[in-house]
Amino acid sequence: MRLLVAEDEPHIAADLRGALEQAGYAVDLAVDGEAAWFQAEVEAYDAMILDLGLPRLDGLSLLRRLRGAGSTMPVLILTARDGWREKVEGIDAGADDYLAKPFRMEELLARLRAILRRAAGHASALLVAGPLELDTRSRTVAVDGRALALTALEYRLLAYLLHHRGRAVPAGELLDHLYDGEAERETNAIEALLARLRRKLGTPLIETRRGHGYVIAAA
């Protein structure tokens, strides 16, 4: 899962990036509204965390512009103000959730998990596929009840596939969503990663559909 954080206050931005990366997400930062708009247009994000008080282009206008352009990306709004009017306005502008500063990082993470799983059409925080269980809260994975030690990237890959169960996910899409904007990689990186993950899973759970992508076995 790859996130865009639009926040101009450096300290908060750094905190957010740290906590989110710790929680297993790939994170890109944008320091003003125009930058965020550009990033959101050009790159592929699974969700956006948006501070309302941004320079150059304020959060609400950015959100309306995004929605106007047809984007359905989940957006979590962050704000200093706490009035219900702003909340209502933000939510009706197309925000998926709303959080007032100061907030507990745990709550932000929980709300983020919620909008991500909702965007994927799931109700539960526990993703299950046959003998496989992935718990997005504790970031743990088990097969047949036996816990697995996955690396950060392996976890991200598996979580992404589970979020998109029932669909063949192309390797190119995985490249877009597993990494932040720093470096370019070739699709072979995905293949290698996948090979390692499959070996750890033991069971053949991830199916390759030549030319289409990868799918988690329906089971």
Added chain:
Amino acid sequence: MRLLVAEDEPHIAADLRGALEQAGYAVDLAVDGEAAWFQAEVEAYDAMILDLGLPRLDGLSLLRRLRGAGSTMPVLILTARDGWREKVEGIDAGADDYLAKPFRMEELLARLRAILRRAAGHASALLVAGPLELDTRSRTVAVDGRALALTALEYRLLAYLLHHRGRAVPAGELLDHLYDGEAERETNAIEALLARLRRKLGTPLIETRRGHGYVIAAA
């Protein structure tokens, strides 16, 4: 839109019903957790507003039971408690949103609109022709409900024909649209491809109009 409100405090329940009906929703009330569970099982609701402090079966347990039973109905949690732990727990149990009492009715309505809007956005694009179904989201194809394993090109060909249903598509046009410009192929490539596709489909769905092109049977 039909809503289920699970709230035991009569005064709040009446307020909610009033405001929600005012806003144009059909509203059913449930006064305890067991009743809400029964209602949710028997009737079809577009969303549920759930108080956590319910008698007989508390809200969180009810929510977990619902999610465990596979329901994806949007649920908005209402609570007197305001600690972040409860929020996190509620959201991770599968709630779509969370609101602490006391709240402004406007905010509740806004959040309700948001979760309803989101739940509506999950329809997947289906192309249908008689017994044939092609789902562009999952990139899957089925005939009479039986899934087919198509190769990337076969899928592209079929999707193109379905997009242009009702028109005879010449082989030359298919050559132009199925391949990216690099290599030149002969129209026989299309014929061979088509033969393989027809064999997999089983039923004679793709008709040849000699001299004009190919059409998907109107069905």
Added chain:
DNA sequence: CGCGCGCTGTCAGCGCAATGTCAGCGGGGC
């Protein structure tokens, strides 16, 4: 501050599914 280890991307080679080509055939249209 240096060392080592785990993580991860790249490379080269390989096997196999996918797909284009070819040659022969059948049938529809004029």
Added chain:
DNA sequence: GCCCCGCTGACATTGCGCTGACAGCGCGCG
């Protein structure tokens, strides 16, 4: 009845995706 378009099965080729080896990097530990 002839001719040409389109179909088919066989075969060749290509390129996708898998694998094992290796190297760079970052982080924790001594």
